[in-house]
Amino acid sequence: MDHVVFLALGSNMGKRLANLKAAISNLTPQMAVKNKSSVYETPPWGFTEQAPFLNQVVMVKTYLAPETLLGHLKRLETALGRVPNFQNGPRLIDIDILFFDDLVMNTPPLVIPHPRLHERAFVLVPLAEIAPDLVHPVLGKPIHKLLDDLDRSDIKLFK
Numbered sequence: 001m002d003h004v005v006f007l008a009l010g011s012n013m014g015k016r017l018a019n020l021k022a023a024i025s026n027l028t029p030q031m032a033v034k035n036k037s038s039v040y041e042t043p044p045w046g047f048t049e050q051a052p053f054l055n056q057v058v059m060v061k062t063y064l065a066p067e068t069l070l071g072h073l074k075r076l077e078t079a080l081g082r083v084p085n086f087q088n089g090p091r092l093i094d095i096d097i098l099f100f101d102d103l104v105m106n107t108p109p110l111v112i113p114h115p116r117l118h119e120r121a122f123v124l125v126p127l128a129e130i131a132p133d134l135v136h137p138v139l140g141k142p143i144h145k146l147l148d149d150l151d152r153s154d155i156k157l158f159k
Contacts, residue, residue, distance in 0.1 A: 006098040016054040031060035037126035039158040057126040121152040
């Protein structure tokens with residue numbers, strides 16, 4: 001069975017755009033990319049003493065179960081050069097599961113939907129570009145409405 005999954009990608013080290021492109025090209029064969037947002041340059045979130053990020057959201061279809069998908073994405077991050085760092089620190093590539101169908105789960109390794117996505121304009125801006133009417137299964141609001149509550153003035157389209 002194919003599942004519809006939204007992934008957030010981010011990079012603020014090295015060749016940021018190339019890092020995003022490499023992540024997307026390496027999602028196959030376990031995932032088929034169905035849509036992808038534009039790339040946005042965003043200030044760091046959490047730990048602010050670091051370089052700006054490039055962020056993008058992709059919609060994929062996959063046969064993988066949520067926990068298997070998480071393990072696969074973590075292995076992919078490592079294969080692309082990510083090394084362990086502190087929370088919200090600089091990273092070559094970061095791939096987060098935002099939504100997995102309309103699943104709601106809260107287990108030690110994985111929380112779906114992503115627990116802080118509604119607080120992060122750098123996630124909601126690209127997500128709203130490709131899925132504005134997607135309804136958050138816990139908050140009951142579409143993505144474009146969640147974005148209305150956030151300041152997005154520092155989120156810039158990357159050219």
